[in-house]
Amino acid sequence: MTDPELTYEDATARLEAIIKRLDSGEAGLRETLELCKEGRGLVELCATELEAVGQGLQELRLDELVTRLQEGAG
């Protein structure tokens, strides 16, 4: 449903547009259901992004990051 390349800011901007459209009451039934479906996908994307920076601060030194990347765990 959502573009995997979509950034957080793209997703939130699209979500705001969707909510605005739904609030306007101008969307038909089919469009409303499609917008809700798209919006749920975007919320999920945003939640995933926020979760990724909410798990707790992880501090690495540059050489540790390089090692992790070399081990394929980065």
Add this chain to the structure above:
Amino acid sequence: MRETARMAQPATAPAGIDGSLLPGPFAVGVYTARMREYLRGRAKVQLFGEVWNLRVTRVKVYFELRDAGGALPCSMWRDDYDALSLGESALADGSQVVVGGGLDYYAGSRTSSPAFSFAISALRVAGEGDLLAQLDRLRKALDAEGLFARQKLLARPALPRTIGVVTGEGGKARDDVLAGLARRGWAGRIVWAFAPVQDRYAAPRITRAVQDLAATGAVDVIVVARGGGSLADLFCFCDETLCRTIALLGVPVIASVGHHTDRTLIDDVAALSCSTPTHAAESAVPVHCTQARAEAVEFARRLSVHGSRALLHRAQVLVRLSRAPGEHLAHERTRLHQGLREMRASGRRRLSDERARVARRALVLERKAHAAALYARRATGLQAIAMALAAHDPDRTVERGYALVTDRGGDVVTSAADARAAGEVSLRFGDGVVDATITHEP
């Protein structure tokens, strides 16, 4: 020296170090006084270099004289400095100067720190070629090459997952960066690339750190942070190689070096320049994560409300639609029944009307027939009368040989007296009329 030391040596000098062959122990004040005399006894010379960390106090003027090979703390009496009448900005960090003077040492005391310096008795500003002028030329050259704009064209993510930070390992800037990120509610991954941030080896190390962070491909944004300091301390951030490297980097760099008053070249080439490391960290994460989480929940709630409403509305519409055919059928049935009733009523009315019309016509016909019969009877009667009349017709009598006498006026003359009276008569026979004249009897 031995005499002076002996004179000043306190009576309660402690015992020396066991086994040491060095003379003493001497009181430190005695030693430093002798050292000052020794240094003051060195040759007076002229030196040249760049002025850094210039401080003008009420009594003295201090700065460091620097070049690529070394640095020397210098001091000058304020009166001597003012006597030069250099003007407000003639002497500044980076100025090239020639100074004359000699070594000196302030011995300090129990309550004040010692200080070594080159005591200046004469000074001349060399003018041309000072570092600030070089810096200005380099700034213009980089700007002309468009290198100040490149970083600013890079898209900075609103919510980076990994932030690279180049800073001094033990500096306060590190804590400030963490504080800024905490204020954003951000708790992702930080990659620290520690590097010296103020000596002559700093610029290459910082350049390498920035390059390595970008090369990992795992860093969304890089913060280069250092706390405040003099322009001399920050000069490594004006390094041409460092600035060109950052300008051409594919990862956005946010610089926080010194303060607004000390604008270094990295401030110009970076995607964003901030006044403090805290501000730089906040700028690296434009999204306030705590608020954003609340907003995401609100988005989800509103979508759910809209979705439910839409479904409810659809259900209501479906219910209406499902009822509609039955209602339509019943309505049609009623309408048909009504029509049928009207048709029957109308049929009855038409039959009755037709019946009345037929009756009226029958009556008319009957009357007509009656009239015709009456006419026929009358015709027959008339014919009989006509025949009777014909039987009495004078013309018929005339045809049988009689004659009809009339006077000249056409009136019938029916007696001899009338004939005599008329004198002139007409005699109408069956084949014609002849006039006759009555003559009087003889």
